[in-house]
Amino acid sequence: MDGFFSVFDMLAWFPENISTFGQELDNLFAIIYWVSVAIFFLTFGVLGYLLVKYRYSPDRRGYNYHGNSVVEITWTVLPTLLFAAIGLYSDDIWERTKYSSKVPTADVEILVLGKQYGWVFLYPGADGTFGRNAHNDRTARSLMSATNPFGRDTADPAGFDDVMTENQFVVPVNANVVMRGSSLDVLHSFFLPHARVKQDVIPGLWMTIWYNLFKTGKYELACAELCGGGHYGMRAEYEVMSRTDYDKWLDARNAEVNAARTPQPAPTATTDTAAVASLR
Amino acid sequence: MSTSTLQHGSAAEHGHDHEHGHHHDLPWYRKYVFSTDHKVISKQFMLSSLFFLFVGGAFALFIRWQLAYPGQAIPIIGDILPASWATNGVISPEFYAQLLTMHGSIMIFFVIIPFAVGMFGNFCIPLMIGTDDMALPKLNMWSFWLVPPAGLIMMAGFFTETGYAAAGWTSYPPLSAQTGLAKFTISGQTLWTISVFLVGFSSIMGAVNYVATVLNKRAKGMKLFDMPLTVWALFITAIIITLGTPVLAAGLAMLFMDNFLHTSFFLPDNLVTNSKYFGGGQPILFQHVFWFYSHPAVYIMILPLMGIVSDVMATFSRKPIYGYKAMVFAIAGIAFLGFIVWGHHMFQSGMNPLLGTTFMLSTIVIAVPSSIKVFNWLGTLWRGNIQFSSAMLNALAFVSMFIIGGLSGVFMASAPVDIYIHDTYFIVAHIHYVLFGGSLFGIFAGIYYWYPKMFGKMLNETWGRRHFFWTFVTFNLTFFPMHILGIGGHMRRIYDPNVYDFLKGLGGINETVTIGAIALGFSQLILVGNILWSMKWGKKAPRNPWKANTLEWAAPEHPGHGNFDMDITVYRGPYEFGVEGRQDDYWPQWEKGASVTVHHHTIAVADDTKTFGAH
Numbered sequence: 001m002d003g004f005f006s007v008f009d010m011l012a013w014f015p016e017n018i019s020t021f022g023q024e025l026d027n028l029f030a031i032i033y034w035v036s037v038a039i040f041f042l043t044f045g046v047l048g049y050l051l052v053k054y055r056y057s058p059d060r061r062g063y064n065y066h067g068n069s070v071v072e073i074t075w076t077v078l079p080t081l082l083f084a085a086i087g088l089y090s091d092d093i094w095e096r097t098k099y100s101s102k103v104p105t106a107d108v109e110i111l112v113l114g115k116q117y118g119w120v121f122l123y124p125g126a127d128g129t130f131g132r133n134a135h136n137d138r139t140a141r142s143l144m145s146a147t148n149p150f151g152r153d154t155a156d157p158a159g160f161d162d163v164m165t166e167n168q169f170v171v172p173v174n175a176n177v178v179m180r181g182s183s184l185d186v187l188h189s190f191f192l193p194h195a196r197v198k199q200d201v202i203p204g205l206w207m208t209i210w211y212n213l214f215k216t217g218k219y220e221l222a223c224a225e226l227c228g229g230g231h232y233g234m235r236a237e238y239e240v241m242s243r244t245d246y247d248k249w250l251d252a253r254n255a256e257v258n259a260a261r262t263p264q265p266a267p268t269a270t271t272d273t274a275a276v277a278s279l280r
Numbered sequence: 281m282s283t284s285t286l287q288h289g290s291a292a293e294h295g296h297d298h299e300h301g302h303h304h305d306l307p308w309y310r311k312y313v314f315s316t317d318h319k320v321i322s323k324q325f326m327l328s329s330l331f332f333l334f335v336g337g338a339f340a341l342f343i344r345w346q347l348a349y350p351g352q353a354i355p356i357i358g359d360i361l362p363a364s365w366a367t368n369g370v371i372s373p374e375f376y377a378q379l380l381t382m383h384g385s386i387m388i389f390f391v392i393i394p395f396a397v398g399m400f401g402n403f404c405i406p407l408m409i410g411t412d413d414m415a416l417p418k419l420n421m422w423s424f425w426l427v428p429p430a431g432l433i434m435m436a437g438f439f440t441e442t443g444y445a446a447a448g449w450t451s452y453p454p455l456s457a458q459t460g461l462a463k464f465t466i467s468g469q470t471l472w473t474i475s476v477f478l479v480g481f482s483s484i485m486g487a488v489n490y491v492a493t494v495l496n497k498r499a500k501g502m503k504l505f506d507m508p509l510t511v512w513a514l515f516i517t518a519i520i521i522t523l524g525t526p527v528l529a530a531g532l533a534m535l536f537m538d539n540f541l542h543t544s545f546f547l548p549d550n551l552v553t554n555s556k557y558f559g560g561g562q563p564i565l566f567q568h569v570f571w572f573y574s575h576p577a578v579y580i581m582i583l584p585l586m587g588i589v590s591d592v593m594a595t596f597s598r599k600p601i602y603g604y605k606a607m608v609f610a611i612a613g614i615a616f617l618g619f620i621v622w623g624h625h626m627f628q629s630g631m632n633p634l635l636g637t638t639f640m641l642s643t644i645v646i647a648v649p650s651s652i653k654v655f656n657w658l659g660t661l662w663r664g665n666i667q668f669s670s671a672m673l674n675a676l677a678f679v680s681m682f683i684i685g686g687l688s689g690v691f692m693a694s695a696p697v698d699i700y701i702h703d704t705y706f707i708v709a710h711i712h713y714v715l716f717g718g719s720l721f722g723i724f725a726g727i728y729y730w731y732p733k734m735f736g737k738m739l740n741e742t743w744g745r746r747h748f749f750w751t752f753v754t755f756n757l758t759f760f761p762m763h764i765l766g767i768g769g770h771m772r773r774i775y776d777p778n779v780y781d782f783l784k785g786l787g788g789i790n791e792t793v794t795i796g797a798i799a800l801g802f803s804q805l806i807l808v809g810n811i812l813w814s815m816k817w818g819k820k821a822p823r824n825p826w827k828a829n830t831l832e833w834a835a836p837e838h839p840g841h842g843n844f845d846m847d848i849t850v851y852r853g854p855y856e857f858g859v860e861g862r863q864d865d866y867w868p869q870w871e872k873g874a875s876v877t878v879h880h881h882t883i884a885v886a887d888d889t890k891t892f893g894a895h
Contacts, residue, residue, distance in 0.1 A: 013767040015782050029697050036687040043654065043683050050661040051676070054597070056668070061865040062598030062858040063663035066880045071659070072603050072652070079651040083690070087644040090694040091637050097696055098633035115552070134550075141550040149552070184552040186455040187563060189628065189703060193769035193782055196700045200629045202563050203454060204548025207630050220782055224703040224771045226448045227455060229374035232774035 015193050018215040018240065021097050022196035028093055032086060103210050106178035108171060111135050112209075113149050113181070114188030114201045117230035119221060122150045123163040126254045131159015135180050135206055149184055160261065163253040167236040172246035173216050179209040188234065189225035200225055213240045314425070316417035317841045318402045321424045323734060325398035326727075328427055329391050330808060335435075336386035337801045339379050346371055348787075348794035350776040364443055373775040377446040378468070380773055382434070384449030385472065388581070389479045390431050392715060395723045396584040397483065397521070398424065401490050401514045403730060404588075407832035407839070408511050410499025410848035410870070415492040419485050426482035434475035437468030445472035448773065450574070453546035453566050457538035458555045464540060473536040480525045480532070483580075487521035490514055499831060499870075501850040505608070506869065508830045508854040509601065512608050513587025516615045520576045520583075523619070528573035531566055567629055571622035579618040581715060582682075583611055585722025586653060589675040591854075592725045593660050595828040596672035598865050600855035600882075602659030603652075610649035610656075617646045627695045628702045636695045643693040650686050654679065665858075665865075669826075670744030674725035677752050681717025685710060688763065703773075706766025712759045724748070724807070731811070732825045736838025737818030743810045750803035757796030761789045827866045830854045834870045846870075852882075859884050 011030055017023055096102050111122040111130070124130045134141045134151030143151035152159050171177045181190050181201040189200045190209055199209045216239075223234035241249060315321060345354050351370055354361070358369025365375045402420065406413055414420045437444035445468040447456035459467050494515045498507070507515075534545040542557050546566045549559035594601045601607060623631060623639030657679050666672070688710040692698045701707065724747075731739045768786045770777060777783040777790065824833035831850070835843050848870050856867040859875065861884035867873065875882050 010764060010767055013764050015769050025696050025700060028694065029691065029700070032691050032694060032697060036690065039687060040683065043658070044680065046658055047661070047676075047680060050658060050664075051666060054661060054664045054666050056665055060665050062665045064600060064856070064858040064860065064881050065602070065663070066600050066855075066877075066882070067603035067606065067656070067659065068880060072606050072656075075655045076648060076652055080648050083644045083647045086690065086694060087641050090640060090644075090696055093696040094633070094636060094640065097699070098636065100633065144550050144552055146552055151550075187452055191703075191771065193700075198628050198699050198702055202548075202630045203551050204563070205630060220780055222769075222771055222780060225452075226377065226380075226773040229372070229377050229446070229775075231377070232373065232776050232779055235779055 016215075017194065017196060018213045018217075018219065019192075019195040019197065020212040020214060021093075022194075024093055025097070025196050028090060031089075035082070035086070100208060103178060103208055104176040104212070106210075107175035108177045110169065110171075110177065110179045111150060111181075112169075112179050112190060112201070113184055114190065114223065114227070114234070115146075115149060115184040116186065116228050117223075117234040118167050119169075119190075119223075119234070119236040120149050120167075121165045121169040122152075123165070123250070123253070125161030125163050125257065126250075127158060127161055129158050131156035131162055133159065133162075135182070144184065146184075161254060161257055163250075163257055165253075168238065169221075169236070170239045170241050170246060170249050171213060172243050173240050174212065174214055175243075176212050177210060180206045181209050182206050186227045187225045188223045188227050191222045191224035192219065192238070193222065194219045198224055216240045216242055314421060316413070316421050318406050318414050318417070318420060319734065319839065319843075321420055322399050322403035324424050325394045325402060325427070326734075328424075328431070329395040329399060330811075332386050332390035332394075332431060333804070334808075336383050336391055337804065339383040339386065341797060341801055342371060342379050343376065343383060344794040344797045346376055346775065347777065348791045350778055374446065375443065376775045377448075377773070378437075378444035381445050381448050381451075381472075382437075385434065385445070385476065386431075387715070388449060388577070389476055390427070390434075392581045392719050392723075393479070393483065393577070394427060396581055396719060397514070397517060398427070398486060400510070400584055400588060400723075400726050400730075401486060401518070403734060404508075404510050404832065405490055405493055405514055406497070407733070407835060407843060408508050408830050409494060409497060409502060410831040410834070410844065410850065411493070411497040412842045412844070414489050415496055416489045420489050423482045423485035423489065426478050426485075430475045430478035430482070433471050433478070437471045440466055440468050440471065442467045442469075444468040450567075450570060451535065452570075453535060453538065453563050454548075454551060454553075457535060457546045457566075458551065458553055458557060459539065460554050463542050467539065470536060470539045473532045473539065477529055477532045477536070480529050483521050484525050487518035487525075490518035491522065494518075499848040499850050502869075505605065506850055506853050508587070509590040509604070509607055509611075510584070510587035513583045513585075513590075513611050516611050517580050517583045520580055520615050520618065524573040524576040524580075527569060528577075531569035531573070534569075535566065564626070564630060567626050567631075568622070571625045572619075575622040575625065576615075576618040578714070579614055581719050582722075583614065585678060585719050585726070586611065588726040588729070589678045589722050590657070590660075591828075591830065592671050592675040592729050593657055593679075594855045594857065595729075595826050596667045596669055596675070597661050597664030598667075598857045599660055599662075599664040600853075600857055601656065602662070603656045604853065604855065606652055607656055610652045613649040614646060617642060617649070621646065624693060624695075624698075627698045640693060640695040644690070647686065647690060647693070650682075654683055654686070669728070670739065670741055670748055671725045671728035671826075673745065673748045673752075674721045674728060677721040677748070678718055678725060681713055681721060681755075685713030685717055688713060700769075701766050703771055704766040705762045705770045705772055708772050709759055709762035709766060712762070716759065717755060721751075724751070727807075727811070729826070730832070731814070732821030732837075733832055733835065733839070735815050735818070736821050737814050738821050738825065739814045739818060740810050743806055743813075747803065747806040747810065750806065751800065754796050754800035754803055758793055758800050759796075761793050761796075764789055765793070824868070827864070829856060829866055829868045831869055834868065856882055861885065 113120045132140050132153035134144050140151040183201045183203040191198045195211050197211050199207050218239045221236040353369025456469055461467055537543040538545055544558040544561040546563050547557050547561040590601055621643045623635050624643040627636050770783055821837055823837050836845050850869045858865050859867050859882050874885050
């Protein structure tokens with residue numbers, strides 16, 4: 001029975017929120033929800049009352065009345081004020097979460113690409129800067145391919161330590177994460193349900209996606225835009241880590257990258273892990 | 281109306297010059313197939329829409345089965361499905377994408393629009409403005425006869441290599457524009473574009489005709505503000521269609537060329553794909569072009585029903601519509617605003633967030649004319665004498681479901697809230713509350729209301745009420761829980777929710793929805809049964825069974841080609857119920873008589889030499 005009644009408590013069905021602006025979005029949802037519930041009971045109450053009170057009776061006739069301007073102006077002005085208030089309040093939040101001028105300074109910067117059917121991520125690696133790739137240099141887009149999705153220029157030393165991951169990524173807790181998202185083939189949508197983040201990614205354009213998560217743990221990334229038969233399976237996992245764990249993770253990736261690379265002049269200060277961590 | 285006017289349409293076409301009503305010398309295929317009679321065309325639209333309603337509904341039930349019982353074989357029919365659809369009775373992810381595309385496309389382009397605009401536009405406009413036929417009957421005939429071929433073309437996608445179109449009814453490129461096929465290959469997607477292009481053409485032809493008819497062929501004495509709200513709504517809808525549909529046609533033409541000729545209107549440089557193409561295009565461009573039509577299109581799908589529901593409610597409340605002119609202006613307001621809000625479909629699409637602000641504010645403004653309409657409907661019920669006929673029950677369902685659909689619309693109109701609920705089942709719930717809870721209940725109301733004039737027989741009221749009851753209950757069982765799925769984050773258009781951990785708790789709700797949907801689908805058989813049974817065995821309909829005021833009830837029980845058997849002059853507005861000083865509680869528009877208006881009341885006066893304004 002408990003389960004049955006929970007159907008009527010719609011707000012309880014949200015997945016747990018883990019992002020800083022998420023609470024604000026949920027609150028706005030709740031405000032509109034309660035306003036809607038009030039309007040629902042008001043209008044349905046009036047409707048039910050009228051239907052019962054004025055149900056058919058053979059000894060009565062309908063009242064010939066064509067309407068009253070004062071009443072009509074009232075019920076035009078009141079909803080206008082109500083909805084204008086909702087609109088202006090919403091816009092305030094919208095500006096803060098989406099306007100490009102309001103994107104915070106990045107603590108962590110990650111590139112993300114959607115493809116049929118999966119996600120790939122690129123971290124700037126130990127040096128904290130990306131090498132030449134399709135995001136920071138338009139001309140590098142011609143290098144994009146299934147094996148080199150980010151169009152990385154293998155000749156650029158700054159890119160030697162860039163770390164690519166597939167279908168999983170990690171971010172530090174309580175940090176401003178700024179992602180630049182695009183797609184290799186068709187439209188996808190970068191959807192982090194717990195973080196209340198959603199942004200379509202479009203081939204040929206780079207979208208800015210930012211968030212700041214306050215809770216550690218493992219969560220899911222989903223694609224929210226139909227992208228073909230395998231759309232439903234376009235799932236990835238991400239982990240929100242404490243700062244120490246995150247640094248450890250980065251160092252481990254860095255070690256992997258170095259091990260995998262053919263003997264080349266090592267990039268600057270690869271062994272100083274403490275210094276590497278402080279760069280981010 | 282003079283006899284010469286009545287004959288005008290047919291005389292011009294056939295060169296015959298005989299009395300009105302004597303058209304039985306037309307060959308059968310001109311009377312029942314390629315007919316120019318607006319009532320026959322209306323019935324044709326009704327039949328084809330009913331047929332496609334069941335096709336689209338069947339597609340929906342496949343979708344529902346998969347969501348409730350992912351990976352389980354479909355019972356009974358699972359084994360006989362073609363191999364391209366299912367293996368061992370379990371439908372494939374590729375076919376699932378085709379299903380949702382075809383469900384949406386068929387329901388919108390072949391059910392709701394043809395019902396709302398094609399069927400009611402054709403039936404109501406000439407009869408309600410008291411004329412013999414449309415201004416352009418041949419064009420009217422063609423507007424119907426583009427629909428069956430278009431339907432067949434869309435369904436023919438089954439026979440192509442890739443199956444039906446599979447990019448959603450919105451068909452966003454690049455998914456819809458580069459299929460990896462060679463140039464000049466016919467695919468489900470190219471057939472889809474051709475088909476929608478054709479129905480768009482059908483809409484435009486119908487709409488031009490409606491505008492011409494309303495402006496030129498109103499009965500003697502009928503001013504624009506004497507028109508019933510149904511005619512007003514259809515008239516304004518027709519204007520939306522003539523302005524919006526050509527834009528969609530342009531978008532579809534570009535999409536077709538991207539597919540068929542490998543141009544790159546919507547394809548950017550450096551896609552990682554096997555297809556050969558030029559690049560340099562812009563995927564978001566299509567969304568702008570598409571929604572510039574398709575947002576007004578949602579009003580194309582609901583405004584006519586708002587008009588119909590107003591008429592039904594006035595008749596069965598035995599009361600004038602509360603605030604008739606406000607209703608007209610609200611329809612016009614919604615129609616205008618409909619053209620400046622399309623970006624609210626694109627809040628998360630990568631459109632500049634600055635535009636999000638603009639479109640959010642314009643969208644929220646639409647709530648105002650919508651609430652005016654709801655309040656006026658409630659005002660119409662106030663101090664009425666309400667008869668709960670099947671038509672009225674469906675009209676009331678329209679109003680109440682439209683309230684829910686309107687309220688859930690406020691959530692997604694608010695751009696920051698939309699971040700989370702966009703592309704989830706919350707949107708699916710909303711669209712079905714307005715398009716099924718709104719439009720389809722309105723369509724049912726219209727069918728129950730005008731069936732007697734269409735077929736000369738009454739529909740069975742008992743079965744009408746049963747149909748209403750089952751539809752109303754199962755509709756809410758199907759679509760209300762979808763709000764919860766949406767809040768839980770359930771994305772739309774996914775084949776298997778069990779892939780995601782965060783959706784694991786929603787299985788029970790998905791099952792409820794599916795059970796509701798199956799019951800809802802089967803409930804519609806009652807309607808079809810009733811329509812067919814009553815055609816043969818229904819009670820004979822009197823001329824004015826509902827004691828209504830509008831001109832269609834002045835026509836004979838089962839009007840033939842030419843409609844009216846008397847001269848029609850209009851003396852007053854369409855909603856004079858309960859007028860003081862009259863025996864009857866209704867006062868048809870065509871009945872002579874004088875009245876005065878005192879404090880928003882109409883009072884009949886003896887002096888029939890003068891007519892005062894009735895509003």
